[in-house]
Amino acid sequence: MGISTRKHGDGVREIVVDVPPVNALPVQAWFELAEAVREAGGDAGSRVVVLRAEGRGFNAGVDIKEMQAASGFEALVGANRGCHAAFAAVYGCEVPVIAAVHGFCLGGGVGLAGNADIVVAAEDAYFGLPEVERGALGAATHLARLVPQHLMRAMVYTCRNVTAAELHAFGSVLAVAPADRLRETAFEVAEQIAAKDPYVIRRAKESLNGIDPVDVNRSYRFEQGFTFELNLMGAGDRHRDAFVAERARG
Template sequence: MGISTGNHGDGVAEVVMDVPPVNALPVRGWFDLARAVREAGRDPETRAVVLRAEGRGFNAGVDIKEMQASAGFEALVGANRGCHAAFAAVYECEVPVIAAVHGFCLGGGVGLAGNADIVVAAEDAYFGLPEVERGALGAATHLSRLVPQHLMRAMVYTCRTVTAAELHAFGSVLEVVPADRLRETALAVAVQIAAKDPYVIRRAKESLNGIDPVDVNRSYRFEQGFTFELNLMGAGDRHRDAFVAEGA
C-alpha cells in the first residue's frame, strides 16, 4: 500500500495510489506521489505514465484527520506544499500522463486529473471540489481545465459534483468505460503514445505546456494563499473540526 510504481516493459510506467480507506493522502503521501511521477518521467525508458488508484475511489484529497491531529501549522503547510509538488509533477512530467479515474475524484484528486494530459474514467467516476465546506480553497485552477468557467464557479460555490459522462461531453475525459475495463483502457492509450518516437513525444509535451494560457503552478499557489487566510481567521479549523466530528 502507499504509492507504488510498476513498469510494463513497453515504455509505460504505472504509478498507483493505494492509501485506504479513501486515498486521502497524508503529507508524506503527496511528496511520495510527486517523487514517483517525476522519477518515472525522468527515466529515459519511459514513454508514457498511467496514474491510477486502488480502492473505493481515485483520490479524496488531503488527510484532514492528520491535519487536525497535528499541533500548529506544520501539517497544513506540509499538505499545501505536498499538493503543489504532486500537481506540478504531473503537469511537468517529461512524458504524457494518463489519469485513470474511478469512483470519487475530489479536492486533490481534481488537481491530479486536471493536470494530466489525458483522462479516462470509469462509469462511476465523479469529480468535485468540497473545499468551501472544508474552510479551504484551491484546485479551481485545475477544475478549470476540466469544465467551462461558469460551471467551475458553480461547483466551487455549491460543492456540487459532475459525472464522468458530463466531462466526456465537454471533451475533457477521453473515454468512459465500465470500471473493470478502466485500467486496460488507460494502458491502451499509453501504449499508443509509447509507440511514437519518444524524442518527438517529449518535445510535444514540452511545447504544449509552453503554450498553455495559464501558469498552473503560480495560479494554484495564489489560491493556496486564501486557504492560509481562512486558517488564520479561524474558518479552516472550524470546518475541518466539523468534518472530523462527522466521521467520528
C-alpha cells in the same frame, strides 16, 4: 500499499496510489507521489505514465484527520506544499500522464486529474471540490481545465459534483469505461502514445506546456494563499473540526 511504480516493457510506467480507506493522502504521501512521477518522467526508458488508484476511489484529497490531529500549522503547510509538488510533477512530467479515474475524484484528486495530459474514467467516476465546506480553497485552477468557466465557479460555490459522462461530453475525459475495464482502457491509450517516437513525444509535451495560457503552478499557489487566510481567521479549523466530528459519528 502507499505509492508504487511498475515498469512495463513497452515504456509504459504505471503509478498506483493505494492509501486506505479512501486515498485521502497524508502529507508524506503527497511528496512520495510527486517523487514517483518525477522519477518516471526522468527515466529515459519511459514513454508514458498511467496514474491510477486502488480502492473505493481515485483520490479524496488531503487527510483532514491528520491535519486536525497536529498542533500548529505544520500539517497545513505540509499538505499545501505536498499537493503543489504532486500537481506540479504531473504537469511537468517529461512524458504524457494519463489519469485513470474511478469512484470519487475530490479536492486533490481534481488537482491530479486536471494537470494530467489525458483523463479516462470509469462509469462510476465523479469529480468535485468540497473545499468551501472544508474551510479551504484551491484546485479551481485544475478544475477549470476540466469544465467550462461558469460551471467551475458554480462547482466551487455550491460544492456540487460532475460525472464522468458530463466531462466526456465536454471533451475533458477522453473515454468512459466500465470500472473493470478502466485500467485496460488507460493502457490502450498509453500504448498508442508509447508506439510513437519518444523524442518527438517528449518535445510535444514540452511544447504544449509552453503554450498553456495559464501558469498552473503559480495560479494554484495564489489560491492556496486564501486557504492560509481562512485558517488564520478560524474558518479552516471550524470547518475541518466539523468534518472530523461528522465522520466520527459514522
